[in-house]
């Protein structure tokens with residue numbers, strides 16, 4: 001079986017951390033690199049977290065690349081209210097001695113895509129600054145990648161402003177550059193990730209695996225976040241946005257998608273960062289992505305638990 005070649009571009013982040021653990025546990029994937037971007041917490045922290053998480057997953061050798069500290073335009077937006085000041089919800093993780101690569105994320109993604117034409121999938125679970133820079137700097141990159149799987153956006157509402165989801169609000173210019181790049185894209189917006197939750201009973205099942213990695217993931221899902229998800233979004237469990245993107249890359253059959261045009265609002269008084277879709281092809285815009293809108297939640301939770309059981 002040929003393994004799926006994955007590169008993870010992320011801003012860990014409690015759900016990014018779980019996504020990394022899942023991808024690194026999969027026998028069907030070969031993760032060839034991880035990059036960090038400033039997002040849920042500043043870059044210094046997301047980079048450190050990425051290094052610690054890959055080591056915790058048993059891959060201290062895996063190259064981790066630094067990315068952008070700031071979005072393409074404007075100020076850094078963070079989400080410590082949900083992820084804590086350490087980005088991992090205050091859940092302790094062993095400190096790795098590994099250091100980041102000197103090469104920047106956008107150059108590493110291009111180099112790896114060029115070495116593996118048509119084979120590399122980038123799973124992007126943070127603001128899209130690194131990929132926006134990569135696709136702008138390297139015009140051949142869009143055609144070299146197999147796919148970009150993005151967690152971001154929402155078709156009808158936001159989680160950070162009334163209109164915008166966090167990753168797209170944090171860098172609308174980066175996101176728009178990615179969507180209009182011509183790359184093959186799948187996007188998982190809040191419409192589907194809010195269905196990718198792990199309830200209290202399932203968190204208990206994860207905890208009962210009793211490995212350090214399962215305990216770490218369960219602690220991050222729990223720790224007040226179940227209540228937050230219920231109060232803020234009316235979802236009955238810990239929402240696993242970024243694991244949804246990782247599991248799409250591994251098991252796309254769990255998800256339902258339609259093909260359509262997507263753009264990201266870069267102006268707007270109330271709507272900066274909003275995902276704009278031509279989901280019903282009203283404007284007959286040429287489709288530029290697959291837009292996921294549904295998931296087999298039982299299958300999603302079962303895949304998450306089975307992958308975590310491999311630790």
Ligand code: BDR
Nearest residue numbers: 013015079125166167241
């Ligand atoms: C996204 O924003 C971040 O806070 C999460 O890690 C996820 O990538 C959800 O809106």
Ligand code: CA
Nearest residue numbers: 013016125126
């Ligand atoms: Ca994230």
